[in-house]
Amino acid sequence: MRTDTSPAILRSNYAPPNYLVDTVELGFDLDPALTRVAARLTMRRNPDGRSNEIVLYGDAVELVALRMNGKPLTRRAYRLNGGELHIPNAPDEVTLEIETALQPDANTSLMGLYVSNGNFFTQCEAEGFRKITWFPDRPDVMARYTVMLRADKRAYPVLLSNGNLVEEGDLGDGRHYALWEDPFMKPSYLFALVAGKLVCQEERITQPSGREALLQVWVEEGNLDKTQHAMDSLVNSIRWDEARFGLELDLDRFMIVAVGDFNMGAMENKGLNIFNTKYVLANPRIATDADYANIEAVVGHEYFHNWTGNRVTCRDWFQLSLKEGLTVFRDQEFSADMVGTDSGRAVKRIDDVRVLRQAQFPEDAGPMAHPVRPDSYVEISNFYTVTIYEKGSEVVRMYQTLLGRDGFRKGMDLYFERHDGQAVTCDDFRAAMADAGGRNLDQFERWYSQAGTPRVTVATRHDIEAGTYDITLAQSCPPTPGQKTKLPFHIPVKVGLLAATGADLPLVLEGEDAASAPTTRVLELTEASQTFRFTGIEGKPVPSLLRDFSAPVILEYDYSDDELAFLMANDSDPFNRWEAGQRLATRRLLTLTRMVQDQEPMRETTANLETYTAVLHKTLDDATLDPSFREMVLTLPSEGMLAEQMDVITPQEIHTARQFMRRLLARTLRNELVQLVDLNQTPGDYSPDALSAGKRGLKNVAMLYLSELDDTDTHAMAQAQYDQASNMTDRIAALSALQNSSAPGRQDALERFYTEFEDEPLVIDKWFALQATSPATDVAAVRALMRHPAFSMKNPNRARSLIFSFCNGNPSRFHAADGSGYRFWAEQVIALDAINPQVSARLARTLDRWRKYAPALQSQMQDALQRVAATPKLSKDLSEVINKSLATD
Ligand code: B3K
Ligand code: ZN
Numbered sequence: 001m002r003t004d005t006s007p008a009i010l011r012s013n014y015a016p017p018n019y020l021v022d023t024v025e026l027g028f029d030l031d032p033a034l035t036r037v038a039a040r041l042t043m044r045r046n047p048d049g050r051s052n053e054i055v056l057y058g059d060a061v062e063l064v065a066l067r068m069n070g071k072p073l074t075r076r077a078y079r080l081n082g083g084e085l086h087i088p089n090a091p092d093e094v095t096l097e098i099e100t101a102l103q104p105d106a107n108t109s110l111m112g113l114y115v116s117n118g119n120f121f122t123q124c125e126a127e128g129f130r131k132i133t134w135f136p137d138r139p140d141v142m143a144r145y146t147v148m149l150r151a152d153k154r155a156y157p158v159l160l161s162n163g164n165l166v167e168e169g170d171l172g173d174g175r176h177y178a179l180w181e182d183p184f185m186k187p188s189y190l191f192a193l194v195a196g197k198l199v200c201q202e203e204r205i206t207q208p209s210g211r212e213a214l215l216q217v218w219v220e221e222g223n224l225d226k227t228q229h230a231m232d233s234l235v236n237s238i239r240w241d242e243a244r245f246g247l248e249l250d251l252d253r254f255m256i257v258a259v260g261d262f263n264m265g266a267m268e269n270k271g272l273n274i275f276n277t278k279y280v281l282a283n284p285r286i287a288t289d290a291d292y293a294n295i296e297a298v299v300g301h302e303y304f305h306n307w308t309g310n311r312v313t314c315r316d317w318f319q320l321s322l323k324e325g326l327t328v329f330r331d332q333e334f335s336a337d338m339v340g341t342d343s344g345r346a347v348k349r350i351d352d353v354r355v356l357r358q359a360q361f362p363e364d365a366g367p368m369a370h371p372v373r374p375d376s377y378v379e380i381s382n383f384y385t386v387t388i389y390e391k392g393s394e395v396v397r398m399y400q401t402l403l404g405r406d407g408f409r410k411g412m413d414l415y416f417e418r419h420d421g422q423a424v425t426c427d428d429f430r431a432a433m434a435d436a437g438g439r440n441l442d443q444f445e446r447w448y449s450q451a452g453t454p455r456v457t458v459a460t461r462h463d464i465e466a467g468t469y470d471i472t473l474a475q476s477c478p479p480t481p482g483q484k485t486k487l488p489f490h491i492p493v494k495v496g497l498l499a500a501t502g503a504d505l506p507l508v509l510e511g512e513d514a515a516s517a518p519t520t521r522v523l524e525l526t527e528a529s530q531t532f533r534f535t536g537i538e539g540k541p542v543p544s545l546l547r548d549f550s551a552p553v554i555l556e557y558d559y560s561d562d563e564l565a566f567l568m569a570n571d572s573d574p575f576n577r578w579e580a581g582q583r584l585a586t587r588r589l590l591t592l593t594r595m596v597q598d599q600e601p602m603r604e605t606t607a608n609l610e611t612y613t614a615v616l617h618k619t620l621d622d623a624t625l626d627p628s629f630r631e632m633v634l635t636l637p638s639e640g641m642l643a644e645q646m647d648v649i650t651p652q653e654i655h656t657a658r659q660f661m662r663r664l665l666a667r668t669l670r671n672e673l674v675q676l677v678d679l680n681q682t683p684g685d686y687s688p689d690a691l692s693a694g695k696r697g698l699k700n701v702a703m704l705y706l707s708e709l710d711d712t713d714t715h716a717m718a719q720a721q722y723d724q725a726s727n728m729t730d731r732i733a734a735l736s737a738l739q740n741s742s743a744p745g746r747q748d749a750l751e752r753f754y755t756e757f758e759d760e761p762l763v764i765d766k767w768f769a770l771q772a773t774s775p776a777t778d779v780a781a782v783r784a785l786m787r788h789p790a791f792s793m794k795n796p797n798r799a800r801s802l803i804f805s806f807c808n809g810n811p812s813r814f815h816a817a818d819g820s821g822y823r824f825w826a827e828q829v830i831a832l833d834a835i836n837p838q839v840s841a842r843l844a845r846t847l848d849r850w851r852k853y854a855p856a857l858q859s860q861m862q863d864a865l866q867r868v869a870a871t872p873k874l875s876k877d878l879s880e881v882i883n884k885s886l887a888t889d
Contacts, residue, residue, distance in 0.1 A: 005883060006876045010374040011318040018049035018137055020096065021143040025186075030151035030195050031104035032115050035062070039133045041143075043094040054087040054094065055535030056134040059112070059127070060507035063134060064099040085134050086158040100133045107131075108794060108835045116261035117220065119196025120156070121274060123267060126317055126380045129188035139314045140423040142185040150177045158218070160194040162186070162270045164252055182270055184250070185421060186315055192269030194218070195258045201227040206234060207248050217280065218257040227291055229254060229688065233299035240300070240334050245412055247307045256280065256299070260761060261795055263838045264384070265298050268305035274379065275302070278797060284686035286760050291728075292688035296338065301331040312416065315423045317380045321372045322426045323446075324384075325392020329400075334395060339690045343626040344549075347694075350632050353575075354551045358640050360386040362552070364453045365850045367884045370481040373426050373448040378880040381838050383566055387451075391720035394552035395447045401492045401522060401550050402444075403437040412434040431499035443490040443526055450479040454489050456525065459555040461538045468510070469537040471495065471545075474529040475553075491525040493735050494550035494573075497534065497541035508535050520547055520573070535694065542566055547573040555824070559583065567614045568633075578632050581619070584612045584636050585661075592644060597650060602660050609661075613668050620672050627680060628694030631701050636661065640810050649853045655775065656814035659708070666705040676702040677717065686727045693729070700733035707737035715743035722749055732766055739774050764790050765801035772805035778813050779820045782806045793831060796839050803828050807846045814852070819860035823845070826864040829878065830871050837875030844868070844881040862886075864869055 020043065027038040045052060063080075066073045068087065070453055070757040113122050122128070130137040136465030138174050147161040149594035153176040159168070200218040207213065217227040234256065241247045256273045258280035266275040279298040282291055308330060336348045363369060370394050370841055372381065377383050411433035419428060426448050434441040453603035454477040457807035461470040473493055477486035496519055497505040504519035510533040523532050542563050546555045559567075559580075562738040567580035588609055595602050619625065619633050639658055643649045663704025664671065680699035682692045704722065707716040718741065722734035732775040736752055738746040750771075757763035771777050771785060785791060785802055792798050807814050808827050825846060850861035868874070869882050 006378050007382075008378050011316070011373070011375045013315050016048040016049055016140050017046055017055075017138065018051055019043045019054050019090070019136065020046045021136060022139050024135075024143045024145045024190075025148075026145065027148040028150065028193065029105075030149065031154060032120075033103060033319075035104055035113060037102065037133050038311065039096075039098045039099045039100075039135070039663075041094075041096045041135070045090075045092045045098060051475065052088070052090050052424055054090045054096075055136060056087075056098075056128070057083055057130040057137045058085060058134040059083050059130045060098075061112075061131055061133065062101045065097070066099075067097040068133075069095055070097075079396055079509075083130065089667070090128045094312045094551060098134050102127075103130065109838070110261055110263045110796070110836060111838070112717075113193070114261070116259050118155070118359055119194070119220075119259070120151075120268075121200065121257075121259050121261075122192050123263065123274065124191050124321075125189040125267060126268070126384075127189075129191055131628075132191075137188050138316065138624060139187040139189060140189050140316065142313070142421075142423060144185055145182045145191060147180045147182075147191075147193065148177060149180070149193060149195060149397045150175055152365050156197070158198045159195070160192075160218070160255060160257065160272055162190070162272050175426055175544045182760040184270060184310070184311065186270050187423065187654075190268070190270045190310060190313075190738055192267070192274055194270040194274065197221065198257065199224055200255075200789055201231055203235065205238065205249075206547075207238075208242055209248055211248065211866035213249050213251060214253045216253070219277075219280065220260075221256075223277075224259070226283045226286065228289075229282045230280045230299055232277075233296040234303060236296070236338065237300040237303040237334060240337060241304060241307070241330075243308075244333070244337070245330075245409065247416075249306065250311070251306075251777055252305075255496060260374045260797070261490055263836070266302045268309055270306070270310050273302045275299075276797065279767075286757070286763050287726075288729040288766075289688055289693035291762075293335065293693070297331050297335050301327055301335040302322070302808045304330040304334070304446070307416070311425045312419045315425050317377070317383070318374055318382075319425050320383060320466060321388045321392035321395070321423065324389050325372065325394075327394050328389050329392035329396040330395075334753070341626060342688075342689050343574045343629040344694075346578070347626065347628045347632055349548060349575055350578055352390070352393075354638075354641075355386070356390045356552060358638060359646070360390045360552075362640075362644060362849060363387055363389070364451060364480070364763060365478065365851075367481060368845065368881065371449050371483075375449075377870045379837075379841070379875075381877055382841055382880050391552055394472040398444075398492055398551060399441075399821065400449070402441075402524070403433065403439065407437045408433070434575075443488075443489070446487055446489050450477065450486050450489070451483055452477045452486060454491065454551075454553045456485075456491060456493065456546075456553045456555050458543070458555065460841050461542055462537065464538075467535060467537055468496065469541060470531050471523070471534070471543060471778045472529065473523065473525045475525055481884070481887070486529050488526060491551045491553060493523045493524055493525055493545065493546035494520055495554075496520045496544040496547055496571075496573060496576075497537065498544060498570060499541060500539055503780040504542055504564070504572050505537065509533065510535050522550065522699055526773040536636065543569050544573055544576045546576070549579075560805055561587070561611045565611045568615045571620060574629060579630070581612075581615070581633050582839050584615075584635055586642065586645060588612060588817075589637065589642055589657055591660055592660060593642065593646070593650070593653050594769070596656045609664065609668075611881040613665065616665070616669065617672065617725045620669070620676065626691070626694055627698040628690065631694065631698040631786075632704075634698070634701050636665075641850075643811070651811040651857075652682055652817070660776075662705060663708045666708040670709070673702040673706050677706070696727075696729050696733075700730070703733060703737050704740065707740045710741045710743075714742055715745075719745050719749075722871060728763070729862050731772065736770055739776070740768065758790075761795075761797070768798065768801040769805040769809075772802050773809040775812055777806070777810060779816065779824050780804075782824065783828060794835055796836065798855070799832065800838060803832075804843060804846075806844065815857055816854065817835065819857075819863070826867045829868050833871075833875050833878045837877035840841055840875065841877035841881050844878055845886070848885040850885065 016255040023042045029036040104113045106114045111128040130863035149159040159178035161180035164183050167179040198218045200216040202216045258277045260277050262276040269318050304327050308326045336345045364525040414436040424593045457474045459472040506517035507521050508514045508517045564580045564584045571577040639654050642654050717735035718734045725731035
């Protein structure tokens with residue numbers, strides 16, 4: 001076992017910096033093998049600091065020279081302690097000059113300054129700036145940056161950094177330079193530079209204030225036919241933030257640059273956003289509807305950070321959700337507003353809630369569970385989690401639910417009025433919301449400090465005589481690491497009551513005036529248990545609970561099958577309409593899973609499916625519903641979702657049960673499904689708009705069901721779609737349907753697909769991912785794919801497309817009874833750690849919930865975890881995840 005564990009950083013230890021930095025001048029002599037960086041920092045003592053000791057951070061960066069106020073600092077004048085450099089007894093005003101030397105082409109961590117396909121890029125969040133130079137690399141140190149870039153002109157014709165280009169020219173020796181100045185104060189994590197052979201699409205816009213700005217999307221040559229959608233998304237984001245939040249772009253120039261080697265989706269560096277190519281490049285030939293939607297969301301997300309993250313930033317990394325939760329909320333609202341229709345908005349909401357339930361709920365119930373504002377971390381990179389992002393966004397959404405849309409906007413305005421240009425905390429945000437809304441939100445703080453998914457159990461009581469209907473809400477929250485007991489949360493529970501006709505009833509709480517009663521209202525649950533009494537309720541209603549998923553909780557109510565079918569057919573809240581169908585399907589699927597476990601024949605439950613299929617029939621035929629909404633209704637809960645509902649997870653049995661149900665539905669609904677395929681064709685030019693995308697989605701989900709029948713008709717249908725597809729959405733769906741069958745053309749299609757898209761890395765990622773997630777692909781087949789010339793461990797997208805897709809997206813094969821999946825996982829985690837700790841630590845998360853599985857699997861998972869733990873020289877990132885996964889408390 002590893003013993004040299006790195007110490008945890010504690011939120012309670014926060015202390016303001018001893019010195020502030022006013023200006024930073026950086027000079028880069030860029031060379032892949034040896035880049036020299038000269039930094040000049042003007043610093044002064046912080047009146048709120050604790051001492052006159054300067055603390056700088058550095059990581060794997062060679063210190064060449066260090067001067068203070070013009071004089072070289074002798075070795076005795078400072079203390080080097082691992083990644084920290086301390087200068088005690090510093091004067092009040094200091095100019096530090098620091099020279100460092102780096103090897104960008106040897107940097108496979110993709111943090112700091114690195115090379116990708118011959119070009120230079122940086123990634124500094126959270127603590128990458130310290131890989132470039134020694135610096136007080138913490139978000140509460142904000143400074144003005146001036147950056148001089150020098151490099152060979154032929155190899156690096158384009159030189160970019162944050163802010164405005166103030167000068168450029170030749171140096172006479174085949175090299176050239178560019179001088180950039182960022183007019184805004186920023187923390188070091190928002191610094192960026194890009195240098196290389198790139199081309200751009202540009203557009204000029206004028207803002208309501210009359211300010212003009214130049215927008216650019218930079219890509220490698222040959223990709224200019226794939227930038228239009230990113231540019232459109234950027235323009236739409238700018239317009240949306242003006243309209244919805246009154247926030248303008250504050251820069252003369254805003255750049256997006258795409259890079260093929262990137263650890264995550266994108267990065268919001270001030271004025272110079274750097275993106276994974278996956279979230280920039282699109283045209284109908286290479287990108288699916290989902291890609292188009294993701295690009296819009298990520299472009300929006302990074303753009304929205306310009307205010308929520310950059311203008312107002314985080315005091316320390318424990319406050320990460322201050323910018324991430326808020327910015328995810330903003331990008332979710334942006335995407336929803338771009339769709340427009342009610343059921344279209346609901347589809348976006350359903351999508352987001354699916355992510356929350358499938359990824360965040362498990363995280364919150366496992367060994368890596370942490371509050372939205374964590375109390376400690378070993379490696380901050382491990383805390384860019386679904387809890388910080390997605391649960392964080394739900395927390396922000398609850399303010400809007402409690403205060404209303406206008407109240408929330410007032411809170412945002414006050415937040416910027418108070419904190420523009422500052423580094424602040426989640427408490428500051430909550431205070432702005434409370435003060436603007438005139439509400440006490442003290443108890444709401446528990447959403448930030450307590451981990452775990454609260455459970456809300458509901459009981460109802462109808463008194464016919466009195467005409468009253470009681471809803472009793474009770475809350476509890478399971479223990480999480482380091483938090484044994486929890487206090488009640490402030491939970492907004494949106495409810496409605498449906499009459500027997502299916503119509504919403506007016507909701508009048510006891511003691512209220514009945515005039516103009518709303519049909520949906522927010523009940524505020526703040527105690528362990530509370531009863532809300534509605535009056536004027538004659539017939540027994542069916543409650544529609546937690547409408548629009550108004551809080552990130554697990555809601556339990558003992559609905560009958562008939563009530564669920566009724567809600568599925570009638571609920572005016574489209575989210576709950578979908579939810580009712582999922583609850584019905586989950587019940588059946590869990591029963592089937594138990595039958596597989598007990599080796600009972602599954603046929604016997606067919607009759608029980610009738611309620612579900614009857615209402616499915618009705619929903620699918622309802623042309624008033626958006627096609628994308630019907631697609632959601634037709635999609636069964638994933639294997640992962642089902643696993644979450646079980647005390648002991650048995651992945652093979654879940655898979656068998658779900659496949660059984662898919663085939664049964666395909667047989668039962670065959671005619672409708674064929675009709676859906678016919679009726680939802682989208683001939684003509686491709687457009688990614690929500691209606692067209694929804695039609696393709698519905699048609700393709702229908703085709704995938706039909707492929708379960710594995711007969712000549714369905715083979716022909718998939719083959720024809722594959723041959724005639726005019727866009728990637730239809731092509732990959734048809735390829736996937738073919739792979740899911742014994743169609744004679746399946747292997748040929750796979751090979752043709754590869755040859756046709758060999759030069760498009762993002763499409764080859766799809767090709768790997770499709771195979772990695774196919775139930776026909778076992779560990780041996782994945783190993784064979786790793787030997788394919790197109791596979792590389794060093795490119796995160798490629799490693800994710802094959803290895804992650806298999807480990808996370810192919811449960812029935814990954815959890816093979818012989819443990820071969822787990823041994824494969826351990827090997828890959830170890831191999832990746834030597835290349836890129838952020839990537840290995842992510843893959844490590846796959847096994848963190850090993851204790852939930854059946855005993856035979858559990859012990860083999862534990863062996864695999866221990867094998868990783870016993871490996872020498874693991875990164876801090878990986879050892880934190882492994883140690884926490886194996887921890888016994
Ligand atoms: N803020 C970046 C994430 C940086 C992750 C560093 N390990 C992207 C985003 O959330 O917009
Ligand atoms: Zn973000």
